[in-house]
Amino acid sequence: MCDLRSKAPRMHAMAGDGLELLSLVEEFVVGQQDSKAEDIATGVTTGQFTILKLVEGLGSVLTSCEPRTRGRGVQLLSSVIQQCYANLQEQEVQVLTKFYENRLKDHYIITPHVLQGLKSLTMSPALPSGLAVSILGSLFQDIHVQSLMQAERFCVYSILLNLMGSCEGELKGLGANFVFGFIQAMDGEKDPRNLLLSFQIAQNIINRKYELGTFTEELFEVTSCYFPIDFNPPPNDPHGITQKDLVLSLRAVLSGTPQFAEFLLPLLIEKLDSDIQSAKLDALQTLTACVASYGHKELKEFLPSLWSSIRREVFQTASEKVESAGLSALHGLTACLSRSVLTCDSEDSLETFLNLIVKDCQHHLCEPDLKLVWPSAKLLQAAASSSFRASCKISRVVVPLLLEQYNHHVQSTQRRTLLEVLQKFIHSAKRSPVEEGGESSLAEYRQSLCSVVFCALSDSSSALQTSGLRTLMAIGNHPGLLFGTDIELAVDHLSKFILEDVDNETSLVAMEASGSLACLHTTAFCSRMVPALKEKILSDCLGGSGETPPAKSQQALFLRIVRALAAISTHPNLVRETVPILLQVLSASHTGNVQIRQEDVISVCQNLQCIVELAQGSEESACYFHETVIPYVLGLSLQAAFHKRTLSPLREEKVLSALVPVFSAASGCSQHMLAAQTASQILMLFLVGDATFLPENNVPQNVNLLKSHSDNSAQTQLVCLLMGCVCSLPINAELPMLDQLLTELEELSCTCLHPFTYTSAAKCFAGLVNKYPSGQKLDQLLENTLTRIDTILTSTEPSSSSNQKQAFTFLLWLTKALLLRYHPLSAPLTDKLLCLLVDPSLGTLAADGFALLMNDPPDVLNKACHADVRMMYRQRFFTETAPKLVQGFNSSPKEMKSSYLKALSHILNCLPKQVLISELPALLPLLLEGVSCPDSEVQLSTLSCLHPLLLDIPQVLTLHLETLITKLLGLTSSAAMKIRIMSLRCLHALTQLPLHVILPFRSRTLRALAVPLDDKKRLVRKEAVLARGEWFLLGGPGK
C-alpha cells in the first residue's frame, strides 16, 4: 500500500510536467509574475523541462498579435536562456538564434528582450560555426544602435565582444565590413559604461589585426573624438568607472597602431597647444605611449612641431607633472628614432632631431644664473638617456661646453650650477645602455672632468665643494672615468674634508662619497685614507695628556673620524683596517690613559655596530668579528667589571647598552655556526667561569657572573652582553645548559636590586622563552616562573614588596615574549597587567608598559634578532585588549582613568592606520576624553594619535567637530609647548574636511588662532601661522 501510494504521485507528476510548464508560462505572461521565469529556468537546468517544450508551450504567446504579449513571451525565453545557455545543444542554439534574428525585425518594444537572448546565445559554447556572421549581419542591418536605450546598446557591444572572443576567424572573414558595422554602431555613444566596452572592441580590432580596409580614418575619428576625456563621475556612482579607466582605455586604442599616426600626431599637437592642463598632460602621456610602436617614418613629418610644443611646456609650465610628462615624451621620441633602421638614401632623422634640440637648448647652458638653464639641461638629459648614440652625440656637444663655461665663469654660484648640471649628465650617461665593447660616451673627457672636480674641491665656497663632492661620487661610480693617480688624489681630498673643520653638510657629503667610492676603490682607501685617519685620531684626539679636557673642535673631529671609519668599511679588507683602530680607542678609554667623554665612547660602540651590520653578508668579516672583535670587547668589559678602582667607561650602563647591539648584530649574522660557537663560549663563561677563550684573560677564575651579591652590580650587569649574544641566535639554534641558564636568570631578575641588571636578566629570559620550543617543558617552566611572580606581586609583607618592581618588570617582558609568539598564556598575563593599571604604586609603570608591548625593542625580541614575531600581533592585541581598556575606563573612579587612557593611546599610536580607521569611531569618545584629561602626557599622546587620523580620515570626526575644535583651541594655550604645537597641527589638519562641514567654524577659529600668533615660542608661532593660513584659504577663491 505504502509503495503504491508513494509511486502514484510521481507518475502523476511525470505526466503533469507539461501542464505545470504551461501553467508557469501562463502565470508569467498573463499573471505578470517575474519569479516564474526563475522556476522554469531551474526546471530546465535540472532536466525537468526542455527548451523545446518551453518554445512549444510559448507557441500561442509568441504568435499573438499583441506586441506586448509577444514581448512578454520573448522575455521569458530570454531569461531562461540566460540561466542555462551553457547546457544548450548545438541544434537548439541554431534554431533559437534563427528565431531571434528574425525577431529583430519585430516591434521595437520586443527588441530589448531579443538582444538579451542573443547575448546569452553568443555565450553558448555550442554556437555552430557560421552563425556569428549571420548574427552580425542581422544586427548591423536591422538595428540602429544609437537609437536604443543604454542597456540595449550595452547588450549589442557585449554581443560583439563575445563573438570576437569565440569566432575570431569568422569575423575576420567579413573583411572591413565588420569594422564598418562597429563604427556605425558606436558612432555617437555617450555612456561611460558603453564607451569602456566599445574602446575594448576597438582595441581588439587593432591588436588582433582585423582588416581596417578603407575605414582606418573613420575608426580613428569615431574614437579620437573623445580625446581628451573629460569625465566627472556623479557622486555615489554605483558603477565605479573613473576618469582614469576611460583615459587609459582610450589611450590603448589611439596608441595601438602606427596606422593612426598621421591622424593622431596633429591631434596631440593641437591639444598640447591648448590652455587646459589636463589636456596637455593626457596628450604628452599618449604621445609617450604611441612612440613605443612608431618608427621614424611616422614621426618624421611632425618632429619639428612636436619638439617646439614639448620645449614650450617644459620651459614655461608651472606644473611638475606636465614637466615630467614632457620629458618622458621627449625620451620616448628620441628612443624611437634611435631604434629606427635607416635606409641608405634617407636622412639620419635622429641626427637632425638631436641637432634641433641642441640648437635650442645649448645657449641656455651658458647663462647659469637664469631660470632656463635647468629646463634646458633636463631636456638634453632626457634625450641623452634614451640611447647610446644619443648620449654620445649630446655629450660631445654639452660636456665640452659645460667644461668651458665652468672655466669661463668665476663666481662660485655660477660654477656650482654648471657643476650640478654636469653631474646630472654623468648620471644620465650612465643610464643610457653602453654598446657592446664600446667605451662610455664620457671617456674622452675623463681628464678635464677630473680636473674640474678637483678645482671645485679646492675652492673656498663650501656650496661649490659640496657639488664637487657629488660630482666626484658620480664620476667614481661611472665605469672607467676615475683611475690611477686621480683616485689617490680624490681619496686625499676626501680625507681632507673629513679631517678639516668644514661645514656640516660638506662633511656629511664627503662621508657619503667616501662610503660609495670605498667599495670600488678599496686599495686606495686602505693605503691612503685609513692611515691618515688613524694617525690623526691617535695623535690629536688620544695623544693629549689626559689632564685638560679636549676642546670642542677636537671632539667634533673625533666624531667625524669615527663616523668616517664606519662609512668606508664596505669591504672585508677595509673592515680589517678600520675595526682595530676603533678597538684601540676603546682600549685606551678603558685604561684611562686619555680622557674620552662617555658620549664619544658610546659613538665608537655605535659605529662598531654599523660596521658589523654593514658586513652582515660577508663570511670573511663574520669570522673576524667572532674570532677577534667579540672576545676582545668582552675581555675589556670583564676587566672593567673586576677592577673596582678604575673609572673605565665600560662600567657605565649607557656604554654597555651601546655594546649590546654589536653583540646581537654579530650573533644574528648569516654565519650560524660561528654565532652558535661564540654563544656557547660566552655561556660557559657566565655559568661556569671558563674564560679561556678571552685574550689577556686576567679575570679571576670560576666566578659566577650571574650570582648577585650586595656590591657586585658591575659584574652582574654584564648579563646584558650575554643577552645580546644568546637572544639573537636563529630560532632553532641549540644552546648547552639552557635550562640552568633560565633558572639563574629567573633568580637574578626576581632578587637583584640593581635595576639595569634585573631588567637585562628579564629581557634575556624573555628572549629565550620566545624561541623555546612549545610543549610540556615550556608550560612547566612558565608555570613555575609565574607562580613566583604572583607570590611577590600579591604579597603584603614589607620585605617582599620591595621586590615588586622586579617582579613587575619580569612579568612585562615575559608577556611581551609570549604575546609575540601567540602563546595562549599571553592573554591571562595581559589581564594581570590590566589589573595592575589601578595599582597605586605600579599603575603608571603598567600604563607605560603597554608602549613596550606594542613597540619593537632595539636590542631583543625583534625581527633582526630572529625572534618569533607573528604577523599582525599588534592588531590582535588591540582587538583583544581595547574593549577591556574601555570597560576599565568606564568603570573606574576618576583619578584612575588616566592610566587607562595612557595605555590605550600607547596602543593606538603603534597600530597601522588601516586598522585604526575601522576601529576609531567606537573609540572616539574616549580619545576626546583624553584630550581633556588633566595629565599632560595623556593629552600629548592622544593628540599625536589623533593627528594622523585627521590627515587621513577627517570625515569620521565630523560628528564630534564642535567638541573637538573647542578642546583643541583650548589646548593652544596649554602650558607645555609640545601640546600647543600638536593641537595647532591638529587644527591645521582639520582644514581637509569637506568645506560645508568646516566652514561654519572658520571665523571663530580664525579669531582664536590670532592668539598663538603672539606666542612666546617661535616653534609654536610657526605652526599657528601655517594653521591660520590654511583656515583663511577655506572657502576663498583660488584654493
Place this chain on the structure above:
Amino acid sequence: MAEGTRLENVNPLIYQRSGERQLTAEDEDEDFVDPIDDREIFDLIRSINDPEHPLSLEELNVVEQMRVHVNDNESTVSVEFTPTIPHCSMATLIGLSIKVKLLRSLPERFKIDVHISPGTHASEQAVNKQLADKERVAAALENTHLLEVVNQCLSARV
C-alpha cells in the same frame, strides 16, 4: 600657457634658496622667550609664489632678508621688495600678497609697511601709495578675482 599669453620675463635670473632656520637649544627651551626677528618675518614671505613663474619670491630675489626689518618691542614691520623688471605689471599684486600674508600671520599689534625698494620700479610711488592705503587694500580683497590670485600665491605648492 598657450602661444598667445607670453610671459613678460621669460628667462629671469634665479637665486639660491636659503635653508631652513637652524633649531637652537633656546628654541626648544620652554621658558625662553623667542623674540620675533627679521629672519622669522623673512621666513613668512620667502615662500610666497610668484604670480607668473613656478618660483618663489626668494628664488627671484624679489624679497631678501636684508630688506626686512622688524621691531618686536615697538610692533613695527617694514618690508621692501624688488620687482624683477622695472615695468613689471605684477608689482602691485606681489606687494598685496606680501601684505596679506603678513596680516594673516602676525599678531594684530603690528603695524605693517610694505613698499618697493627705492628706484627699482617705474611707478614706484603709485604702487607704494596703494599698498599703504588700508581702505584700498581692503577693497582689493573684496574683488573675487584679485583675492583668487592672492590666495594662489599664498597656497602651498602641490
